[in-house]
Amino acid sequence: MISNYRSLNRFLRKRxxxxxxxxxxxxxxxxxxxxxxxxxxxxxxxxxxxxGADAIKFQTHIARFESTINEKFRVKFSYADENRxxxxxxxxxxxxxxxxxxxxxxEVGLDFLSTPFSxxxxxxxxxxGVNVWKxxxxxxxxxxxxxxxxxxxxxxxxxxxxxxxSEIASVVKNLRVNGSLFSLLQCTTMYPTPLNxxxxxxxxxxxxxxxxxxxxxxxxxxxxxxxxxxxxxxxxLELHVTFDRKMxxxxxxxxxTFQELKQIREFSDKLLIMDKSEYDKNQVAxxxxxxxxxxxxxxxxxxxxxxxxxxxxxxxxFKKPAGGLSDKSLFIGKKLLENVSENRLLELQDVE
Numbered sequence: 061m062i063s064n065y066r067s068l069n070r071f072l073r074k075r076x077x078x079x080x081x082x083x084x085x086x087x088x089x090x091x092x093x094x095x096x097x098x099x100x101x102x103x104x105x106x107x108x109x110x111x112g113a114d115a116i117k118f119q120t121h122i123a124r125f126e127s128t129i130n131e132k133f134r135v136k137f138s139y140a141d142e143n144r145x146x147x148x149x150x151x152x153x154x155x156x157x158x159x160x161x162x163x164x165x166x167e168v169g170l171d172f173l174s175t176p177f178s179x180x181x182x183x184x185x186x187x188x189g190v191n192v193w194k195x196x197x198x199x200x201x202x203x204x205x206x207x208x209x210x211x212x213x214x215x216x217x218x219x220x221x222x223x224x225x226s227e228i229a230s231v232v233k234n235l236r237v238n239g240s241l242f243s244l245l246q247c248t249t250m251y252p253t254p255l256n257x258x259x260x261x262x263x264x265x266x267x268x269x270x271x272x273x274x275x276x277x278x279x280x281x282x283x284x285x286x287x288x289x290x291x292x293x294x295x296x297l298e299l300h301v302t303f304d305r306k307m308x309x310x311x312x313x314x315x316x317t318f319q320e321l322k323q324i325r326e327f328s329d330k331l332l333i334m335d336k337s338e339y340d341k342n343q344v345a346x347x348x349x350x351x352x353x354x355x356x357x358x359x360x361x362x363x364x365x366x367x368x369x370x371x372x373x374x375x376x377x378f379k380k381p382a383g384g385l386s387d388k389s390l391f392i393g394k395k396l397l398e399n400v401s402e403n404r405l406l407e408l409q410d411v412e
Contacts, residue, residue: 086299087117088301091311092151103303107303200228218244232272245276276298281300360405394411
């Protein structure tokens with residue numbers, strides 16, 4: 061595995077204070093953007109790793125346990141499917157295929173997650189060794205799903221995209237009663253999410269109310285919200301990714317390109333360098349003494365003067381570099397012993 065591989069399971073088990081000076085943990089959300097292509101799903105893994113993600117997340121759909129033919133598209137977007145049942149079915153992978161995706165993710169240094177949408181999907185993912193669970197905004201109020209995930213005794217990440225504080229509090233109470241380790245993600249179920257609905261303020265509000273690690277699950281399709289969240293101290297982000305926002309699929313307009321994901325990774329890491337720096341102003345000033353001389357100034361003449369000229373204050377000015385004389389009284393009222401150009405600093409031997 062590559063050297064920057066970190067375990068999300070371990071990350072979520074830390075105290076809030078312990079992650080303040082850690083790099084942000086970035087989950088690259090593929091969701092269903094592979095459009096049922098196993099090869100495309102594997103390509104997402106390689107590109108997310110190259111872009112600097114810490115984890116990759118898919119969605120695991122098993123149509124017959126999740127939906128019916130009566131579930132219609134909210135917006136007709138698919139040329140291949142008559143209804144959402146057909147769509148979910150087309151996105152299915154076998155247990156062996158999911159296991160291959162997980163192994164590939166680990167080989168390139170990524171944690172592997174996939175959101176289950178049925179109890180059978182939970183069992184499938186458990187069988188291939190998934191040990192952190194993601195509850196989608198639409199499943200947060202599904203007691204059967206929550207019970208199944210709680211029973212795994214693994215950390216649970218909960219998106220809150222359609223929930224009010226009362227509903228979130230109810231879920232949190234359930235998780236705490238069962239001894240579950242959990243984190244909460246601020247999220248708005250709009251695709252793409254307008255900037256005024258991102259809700260950066262809620263990240264800290266959730267942390268204050270529920271005393272857990274919180275983060276942002278963003279659907280804006282913009283680098284601005286995740287960058288701003290990281291700058292505010294957010295350490296857990298889930299960001300939709302795509303090869304190109306012009307690709308087919310319901311999440312493309314809400315996704316970031318791999319280059320944009322890389323920019324966010326670099327911002328997080330470089331901000332951490334600055335945050336960890338114990339900058340000593342006096343020490344740095346001492347280190348910059350030589351540089352300071354280049355920017356400082358010393359006494360010189362405004363205009364060239366001939367030998368015998370009586371120096372007055374109006375003839376004097378300060379010019380670069382530092383290191384020369386700065387006391388005007390050394391020259392005012394004294395005669396020049398020789399011609400002096402305006403292009404050099406004044407010296408004591410220039411006057412009588």
